[in-house]
Amino acid sequence: MGEMGKMLEGMQENAEKLKSELGNKIYSVKTGGGLVELSVNGNGEVIDLIIDETTLTDKDMLQILLIGAINDANKMVQQNQQSSAMSMLGGMGNPFGGSK
Numbered sequence: 001m002g003e004m005g006k007m008l009e010g011m012q013e014n015a016e017k018l019k020s021e022l023g024n025k026i027y028s029v030k031t032g033g034g035l036v037e038l039s040v041n042g043n044g045e046v047i048d049l050i051i052d053e054t055t056l057t058d059k060d061m062l063q064i065l066l067i068g069a070i071n072d073a074n075k076m077v078q079q080n081q082q083s084s085a086m087s088m089l090g091g092m093g094n095p096f097g098g099s100k
Contacts, residue, residue: 018084019043025080029072031065038069044077046070 022042030037035055039048055062 022077022081022084027073027076027080029069029076031068031072032061036062036065036069038066038073040073040077042077042080044074046073 025042026039026047027042028037028039028048032052032055035052037048037050038046040046051062055065
């Protein structure tokens with residue numbers, strides 16, 4: 001049980017390190033040819049939003065552009081989280097023994 005405990009402790013440390021690293025990354029997307037620019041961190045938190053003044057007169061267009069930017073940014077964050085987690089797990093080999 002001692003070996004398994006050490007392995008789980010190492011996994012937890014790696015997960016905390018990964019979470020911290022992801023939180024420091026910045027993802028930026030532009031929609032509508034740059035009319036809306038959105039930046040989020042690796043935790044999916046919005047950290048910057050730039051809206052071109054020409055969109056302020058067309059509420060429907062602005063809503064569509066914002067939804068698109070938010071969805072694109074969220075996809076980028078999720079894909080990076082998944083690939084980072086897979087890389088972390090791949091670097092551990094097979095923790096349960098046996099062949100792959």
